[in-house]
Amino acid sequence: MNDIEEAKKKLKESGMKLTTQRIAILQILQHNKTHPTAMDIYRKLKLRQPTVSFTTVYNTLELLTHIGEIKKLTLDFERAHYDPDMSQHHHALCLKCGAIFDIQQSFSLPMESITSEAFPRIVGFHVDFWGFCSACRDASHDA
Ligand SMILES: [Zn+2]
Numbered sequence: 001m002n003d004i005e006e007a008k009k010k011l012k013e014s015g016m017k018l019t020t021q022r023i024a025i026l027q028i029l030q031h032n033k034t035h036p037t038a039m040d041i042y043r044k045l046k047l048r049q050p051t052v053s054f055t056t057v058y059n060t061l062e063l064l065t066h067i068g069e070i071k072k073l074t075l076d077f078e079r080a081h082y083d084p085d086m087s088q089h090h091h092a093l094c095l096k097c098g099a100i101f102d103i104q105q106s107f108s109l110p111m112e113s114i115t116s117e118a119f120p121r122i123v124g125f126h127v128d129f130w131g132f133c134s135a136c137r138d139a140s141h142d143a
């Protein structure tokens, strides 16, 4: 999601009514680098829009994912996170605080060395990282 107006237009085209609640969800997502969960967004929105339901937030996030405006991240097995940054990048999950960070560095895998008789044509891959963020790194020495 680069432009909020563009996202609004696409939502409308997909048949969804542009309520103030949905527009507020877009505003929370825009330029958001924290990879929020549906609950994070719901809690934030609830302060401004007390009548909003979790279902509205969840359904809007799912639709935005479906129309390609945001990415749904699944590296945290307990809950999905959402990312409005559609540019090519990887993610790292902190095992201590649960925060997700962007890894902008690009790298390649020796694709030709990965072979499977049952799956002869591999055309892509997806990599996530786990570890400790800078705030939690020192604490991890005790573990
Ligand atoms: Zn951390």
Ligand SMILES: [Zn+2]
Pocket (backbone or CB within 6 Å): 035, 083, 085, 089, 090, 091, 101, 102
């Ligand atoms: Zn990201």
